[in-house]
Amino acid sequence: MGNDIAIRIEGLGKRYRLGQTVDLKRTFRETLMDLPRFFGHKAARALKDAARRTLSAARVQELQSAVRDHRTADPETPPGTFWALRDINLEVEHGEVVGIIGRNGAGKSTLLKILSRVTDPTTGHAEIRGRVASLLEVGTGFNPELTGRENIYLNGSIMGMKKAEIDSRFDEIVAFAEVEKFLDTPVKRYSSGMSVRLAFAVAAHLEPEIQIIDEVLAVGDAAFQKKCLGKMQDVAKGGRTVLFVSHNMAMIENICDRCVLLREGRVVKEGNVSDVVSHYLKQMSGSSVPLDQRTDRKGNGRVRILDIQFQDESGQTQTVLRSGRPMTVQVRYDSEAISPQAKMHIAIGVYSVRENPVFAVTNDLTGQIGSHWPRQGHVQCHLPNLLLMPGTYSVNVLVSVNDVLADWIMGAARFDVEGADFYGTGQLPPSTHGDLLMPHSWKIE
Amino acid sequence: MADSRSVPTIHIRPSRGWMALNLREMWEYRELLYFFVWRNMKVRYRQTLLGFTWAILNPVVNTVAFTVIFDRLAKLSSDGLPSPVFYMIGLSLWRYFAATLTSVSSSLVGSANLLTKIYFPRLLIPLNTCISGLAEYFIALVILVALMLWFHVVPAASVVLLPVLLLLTMATALGVGLFFAALNVRYRDVGQLVPFLTSIWMYASVIIPFSQIPERWGIWRYLYGLNPMAGIIEGCRWCLAHHVMTVEKLTKTVLSGLPARLAESQRIIVERLMDGTPQIILHETTKTPPDAPWLLIAAGLPFTIGMLVFGLYYFKRVEKMFADIV
Numbered sequence: 001m002g003n004d005i006a007i008r009i010e011g012l013g014k015r016y017r018l019g020q021t022v023d024l025k026r027t028f029r030e031t032l033m034d035l036p037r038f039f040g041h042k043a044a045r046a047l048k049d050a051a052r053r054t055l056s057a058a059r060v061q062e063l064q065s066a067v068r069d070h071r072t073a074d075p076e077t078p079p080g081t082f083w084a085l086r087d088i089n090l091e092v093e094h095g096e097v098v099g100i101i102g103r104n105g106a107g108k109s110t111l112l113k114i115l116s117r118v119t120d121p122t123t124g125h126a127e128i129r130g131r132v133a134s135l136l137e138v139g140t141g142f143n144p145e146l147t148g149r150e151n152i153y154l155n156g157s158i159m160g161m162k163k164a165e166i167d168s169r170f171d172e173i174v175a176f177a178e179v180e181k182f183l184d185t186p187v188k189r190y191s192s193g194m195s196v197r198l199a200f201a202v203a204a205h206l207e208p209e210i211q212i213i214d215e216v217l218a219v220g221d222a223a224f225q226k227k228c229l230g231k232m233q234d235v236a237k238g239g240r241t242v243l244f245v246s247h248n249m250a251m252i253e254n255i256c257d258r259c260v261l262l263r264e265g266r267v268v269k270e271g272n273v274s275d276v277v278s279h280y281l282k283q284m285s286g287s288s289v290p291l292d293q294r295t296d297r298k299g300n301g302r303v304r305i306l307d308i309q310f311q312d313e314s315g316q317t318q319t320v321l322r323s324g325r326p327m328t329v330q331v332r333y334d335s336e337a338i339s340p341q342a343k344m345h346i347a348i349g350v351y352s353v354r355e356n357p358v359f360a361v362t363n364d365l366t367g368q369i370g371s372h373w374p375r376q377g378h379v380q381c382h383l384p385n386l387l388l389m390p391g392t393y394s395v396n397v398l399v400s401v402n403d404v405l406a407d408w409i410m411g412a413a414r415f416d417v418e419g420a421d422f423y424g425t426g427q428l429p430p431s432t433h434g435d436l437l438m439p440h441s442w443k444i445e
Numbered sequence: 446m447a448d449s450r451s452v453p454t455i456h457i458r459p460s461r462g463w464m465a466l467n468l469r470e471m472w473e474y475r476e477l478l479y480f481f482v483w484r485n486m487k488v489r490y491r492q493t494l495l496g497f498t499w500a501i502l503n504p505v506v507n508t509v510a511f512t513v514i515f516d517r518l519a520k521l522s523s524d525g526l527p528s529p530v531f532y533m534i535g536l537s538l539w540r541y542f543a544a545t546l547t548s549v550s551s552s553l554v555g556s557a558n559l560l561t562k563i564y565f566p567r568l569l570i571p572l573n574t575c576i577s578g579l580a581e582y583f584i585a586l587v588i589l590v591a592l593m594l595w596f597h598v599v600p601a602a603s604v605v606l607l608p609v610l611l612l613l614t615m616a617t618a619l620g621v622g623l624f625f626a627a628l629n630v631r632y633r634d635v636g637q638l639v640p641f642l643t644s645i646w647m648y649a650s651v652i653i654p655f656s657q658i659p660e661r662w663g664i665w666r667y668l669y670g671l672n673p674m675a676g677i678i679e680g681c682r683w684c685l686a687h688h689v690m691t692v693e694k695l696t697k698t699v700l701s702g703l704p705a706r707l708a709e710s711q712r713i714i715v716e717r718l719m720d721g722t723p724q725i726i727l728h729e730t731t732k733t734p735p736d737a738p739w740l741l742i743a744a745g746l747p748f749t750i751g752m753l754v755f756g757l758y759y760f761k762r763v764e765k766m767f768a769d770i771v
Contacts, residue, residue: 016769114457116563118768121458125458127455130453145487186491
C-alpha cells in the first residue's frame with residue numbers, strides 16, 4: 001500500500017438479512033410516530049397494523065433491489081437477503097476530503113459503519129492507515145450520572161483518545177463547549193443543548209488521522225451550529241483525510257475535493273465534485289422509476305396514484321419552483337368503481353431533504369372534494385404562496401377511501417425550490433434556521 | 446502529520462468464525478478498560494442512596510437467613526466453623542460470582558448503544574464488569590474479617606491463596622456469562638434465566654461442605670467438584686478460616702501444587718479483644734480437619750476452562766454480527 005493512500009477499499013460488500021438491518025427498528029418507529037401527527041387520520045391507525053407486519057418504507061428500496069437480485073437468480077444472494085453495499089472500490093489519499101452522497105438507504109451509513117469497524121463486511125476488504133474517528137455518533141457513552149468533567153474523559157476514551165491527549169486538550173474542549181461553569185455538575189442536569197455541545201466538543205477535538213463526518217449539523221442552537229460548521233471546515237481544510245457525508249450539497253461543494261455518489265449500494269459516479277453533485281440532483285428530481293410502476297406502496301389499491309406534477313403560476317410543469325410564488329400540485333390517479341358517496345381523503349406531506357416534515361395539506365382540512373371523485377382524474381392542490389426556503393423537498397401522498405388506506409407512497413416525488421427575493425430586500429434567513437419563509441413585518445409604537 | 450509518524454494499518458475483512466483474541470489490541474485499549482471500571486464505580490456509588498451498603502447487605506442478610514435455616518433448624522454441618530463465618534465466606538464470594546455472571550450476561554445487550562456506534566475490543570465490556578465487581582467483594586471481605594475476629598477465627602497465612610480462587614471465580618463467571626451474553630443477543634429470555642440459574646446454583650455451592658459427603662463414596666465424592674463453585678468456595682473457607690499455615694508449608698504447597706496433607710489439630714491463639722486480657726481461645730476443628738481441597742478445585746477446572754473457551758468462542762462469533770442483529 002503506497003504511502004500516500006489513507007484508505008483503500010477493494011470489492012467491499014455487505015449483505016444483510018431482510019428485517020435484520022441495524023436501523024430497521026428505528027426507522028420503523030419513526031415512520032409510525034410520524035404518521036398520525038402528519039395525517040391525523042384513522043388511515044394511519046389501519047396502516048400501523050399493516051406496517052408492523054411489513055418492512056418500513058425506508059427499507060423498501062432495499063427490498064426492491066433484493067427482489068431484483070432474486071430475479072437474476074444470483075447465487076450470492078440467498079432468498080431473504082439483500083446487499084446494502086456491493087463491490088465498492090475506492091481509494092482515498094492522505095489529506096483528501098471526499099464527500100459521500102446518495103439517497104437514504106443508498107449504503108452511505110453502512111459504508112461508514114464498516115470503515116469504523118462497527119460491523120463487518122461480507123465480502124472484500126479495506127485497509128486504513130491511521131486512527132479513524134467518526135463525528136457521526138457524538139455523545140456515545142455519555143453517562144447522565146457523571147459530571148461534565150468525568151464525561152469528557154469517559155467519552156474521549158471511548159472515542160479512542162489516550163488520557164494524556166484528553167488532559168492536554170481538556171481546556172480547549174471545555175471552552176469550545178462553553179460549559180466551564182457546569183464542569184462538576186452531573187450531565188443529567190444539563191440542558192439538551194449543553195450536552196450536545198459538550199459531546200460535539202469532545203468529538204471535534206479527537207484529531208485522528210482519518211475523520212469521518214456525518215451530518216451532525218442538526219444539533220444545537222443556530223450559533224453553535226455555525227461554530228460546528230466552522231470546526232468541520234477547519235478539520236477538512238487542515239490537511240486531514242476526511243470522509244464527509246451530507247445531504248447539504250452546498251457544504252459538499254464547499255469542502256470536498258472529490259465526491260462519490262452511492263445508489264442502491266453501488267458507486268454510480270465518482271470524481272469531480274460539481275459533476276457528481278449535479279448528477280445526484282438530477283437523479284433526485286426525476287425519480288428513477290416512474291410513479292405508476294413503483295411497487296413500494298401501501299394500501300388496498302382501490303385508488304392508484306399514477307403521477308405527480310408541480311406547476312407554476314402559468315400552469316407549466318416544473319421540477320424547480322420559486323419561493324413566494326404560487327404552486328399547484330397535480331396528482332393523477334386511477335381507481336376502481338367507487339360509490340360516489342364514499343368518503344375520499346387525500347393528503348400530501350412535504351419533507352425537507354433531512355426528512356423532517358415541513359407541512360402537510362389534506363382535503364379534510366379545507367373540507368373540499370370529500371366525495372364524488374371520477375374514476376380517473378387529476379386532483380389539484382393549489383398553494384397560493386410557496387413559503388419554502390431554497391432546497392430540495394420530497395413529497396408523500398396518501399389516499400384513503402372510507403378511512404381505509406387505498407394508496408400511500410413515500411418519496412413519491414421531489415421538487416426543488418429556488419431562492420427568490422421573498423422579502424424584497426434581497427435577503428433570506430440562513431438555511432440552518434428552518435425550512436419556512438414566514439411573511440412578516442415589524443414596527444415600533 | 447500523519448505521514449511523519451508510522452501509523453498502524455487497520456485491515457477490515459469479513460469475519461472468520463474463530464478470531465484470535467488479539468491481546469495486543471486489548472492492551473492498547475487498557476486505558477478504556479480503566480475508564481469503564483472507573484465509571485462503574487462512580488455511577489454505582491452515586492445512583493443509590495446507600496451506595497455500597499447494598500453490596501454488604503446482600504451477603505449479610507443471606508448469612509443470617511442461612512444460619513437460622515440450615516444451622517439452627519436443619520442442623521447441617523458447618524465444617525467445624527462458627528456457622529455465620531461458614532456461610533458468610535461462601536455467600537460473599539457467591540455474591541461476587543452471581544453479580545458478575547448477571548452483569549456479564551446482560552453486558553452486550555445493555556451496551557447496544559455503544560456497540561452499534563463505536564469500535565473497541567468488545568471484550569472490554571464484560572471484562573470491566575468482572576473487575577468493578579471486585580470492589581464490592583473487598584468491602585464484603587472487610588465485614589467478613591470483622592465477623593471472623595468476633596468469632597475468634599483468625600485468617601490464616603494461607604489467605605494469600607485467595608486471589609487464585611478469586612481469579613477462578615472470575616474465570617467461571619466470565620465463561621458462563623460470555624456465553625449468555627452472546628445468547629442474549631438473539632434470545633432475550635436469557636435475562637429471565639440467569640437469576641433463576643444463579644439461585645439454584647447457589648444452593649448447590651454454598652451449603653454443603655465437602656466433609657459431609659460420605660467418605661465411602663471414595664473418588665466419586667469429587668463429582669461434587671464438577672460444579673467449580675463448590676470447590677472454590679470450599680477452598681475459600683479453607684484458606685480463610687481453616688488452617689494456619691507456616692510460610693514454609695505454604696511455599697511447599699504452592700510449589701508442589703499437590704494436595705498436601707497439612708491438617709493438624711488446630712489450636713488458634715487469639716487475644717480476646719473484648720476485655721483486653723490475653724486469653725487462650727480454643728478453636729477446635731472437626732474431628733478430622735479438612736484437607737486442602739485442591740483436588741476438589743481441580744475437579745471444577747474442566748468446566749471453568751471449557752466454559753471460558755467456549756464462551757469466548759461464541760462471544761467472538763456473535764460480536765461481529767451484533768451491530769446487525771440488535
